[in-house]
Amino acid sequence: MRKAPPDIQPVQDDRDDASLFRAAIGADRGKVRALPEAAPPPAAPKPKPAAKMARRDEEAAREEFRHMLVSALEAGDAMSYRREEITPRVLKKLARGEYAAQEELDLHGLPAHAAEALLREFLRDCRAHGLGCVRIVHGKGRNSEERLPVLKNLVDRVLRQRADVLAFHSPPTAQGGTGAVLVLLEKR
Structure with a gap:
């Protein structure tokens, strides 16, 4: 036979639960510790x-x-x-003026920065319209302050850099001579 368990009586304490809790953890009512602030999540590394x-x-x-x-x-x-x-023969034909210019741009007398912008726009438009040969008049540059033809050298530099320029050459005197240049453009 089994014995009945002894009667367990709870210990009576006049203190309420909150005071028992404070007594157990040692918290002082006047001093409440704030929890440390949670650190913000780490920011994604900046590129x-x-x-x-x-x-x-x-x-x-x-x-x-x-x-x-x-x-x-x-x-x-x-x-x-x-x-x-491009064969040398094509360049010789260009030098003799055997290609007819389909369009012309006259830059001479313009300041260099304006001439360059106009030249780039002109070449872009000519290519868009499928033109094959154009003439650019840059002038001989005899009145240039630098004693070198500014626009002539600018045109030479810009044309050499462009992928759509196949060849260029100064035309015969009747077509502008060393004050102009005939340019063969790549077809679209």
């Missing part, structure tokens, strides 16, 4: 900034190097250039 200055410097250096490769043209010098895939 490394692009090296814009280094890129600009490199582009400027390349541009300057391109200028050094082509020596400056004098007022009476003929302009001449052809891409490797």
